Amino acid sequence: MGGMKYMGSFLWCAIFLYYVSVNTISVVGISAAQDLTLTPKELQALTKFREMVKPRLENEHDYMKSDIYLIRWLRAKNLNLRQAENMLMENLKWRKQYNIDGIHDEDWSDMFQDYPYTNDTFDLAGRPIGAFSLSDWDFRKAIASGKQVRLFRFMIKLLDEATNAVLRLQQEGKNVTQWKVLMNMEGFNLVQHGCGSCLPGFSYFVQAYENYYPGFADAIVTINTPSAFQVVLNLVRPVFTPQTRESLKVFGTNRAQWMAYLDKEISKDQRYPEYGGTRKPRF
Incomplete structure (x- = not known):
């Protein structure tokens, strides 16, 4: 299902x-300071990752283009650029498929x-x-x-x-x-x-x-x-x-x-x- x-x-x-x-x-x-602090390896990976996904985020929310958002996907995949890219793209697909942007406009009074x-x-x-x-x-x-x-x-x-x-x-x-x-x-x-x-x-x-x-x-x-x-x-x-x-x-x-x-x-x-x-x- x-x-x-x-x-x-x-x-x-x-x-x-x-x-x-x-x-x-x-x-x-x-x-928050620790969360925002990047190691040299993270900074190097983030620089490459940002350029990799930039064309595919052109029409997405601005927050998705920020470094603090992008680094989460890299950290989740131990800085593997290709795996992080696939994970982020699957997230975008999921959000659209299930209309996550509109989820807060639905009537949830019963819940x-x-x-x-x-x-x-x-x-x-x-x-x-x-x-x-x-x-x-x-x-x-x-x-x-x-x-x-x-x-x-x-x-x-x-x-x-x-x-x-x-x-x-x-x-x-x-x-x-x-x-x-x-x-x-x-x-x-x-x-x-x-x-x-x-x-x-x-x-x-x-x-x-x-x-x-x-x-x-x-x-x-x-x-x-x-x-x-x-x-x-x-x-x-x-x-x-x-x-x-x-x-x-x-x-x-x-x-x-x-x-x-x-x-x-x-x-x-x-x-x-x-x-x-x-x-x-x-x-």
Whole structure:
């Protein structure tokens, strides 16, 4: 089914499991300055890559011609020029085939009601944050009601929305290159989230992130992550890239541990109560 490719935005529900058996993993991220710094090899490759793809980007969005956007495809393919070019061209083809530019103009009112999330907060470095509670997302319900493909497209919308937020901040002159994802995994259960029809979505989701939004995640942070997520971890592990693994910050149910991390990354007024913050809930 062509719609299965929509599973993009589920990076938020799959990636957090990389070390689910422990309470936390390495929490070292990178700054925007580090993300923007090019090694001599990267600079050399970028110069060649820019000329290679320039004719094919002539009628595309201006941001696609910027160095910070182009370097992501090179890094995703370890500076292999031809592979990076193929990856970028596949992305352009995918965006047109599924009308990703128009995805935000569609009526998503029904999905917002059943699958709420927030996107109005920022970390201490000014990166936009997408946050949601897994207990609010009933994947099995979407499948049972015939909304599986629609849910997958909705998740793509979330990924693209976060990326667009970064691009807008860059246009405003802000030194922001990536976004964060913050997820409360309390309430995960194998019936609603790990059913046989639900699990393939995690794999497709990770693939969509890796293929179409490489390197845009500064951190994917999960709190209250249960050991039952090992089922999902085993499914998506082969899809992870080293860069994605480095972005994962997985915390178990030890509140003191995840609070200590969040306090260093996000001020309390930019966190809702379930994340130990003081921001007034939207729902």
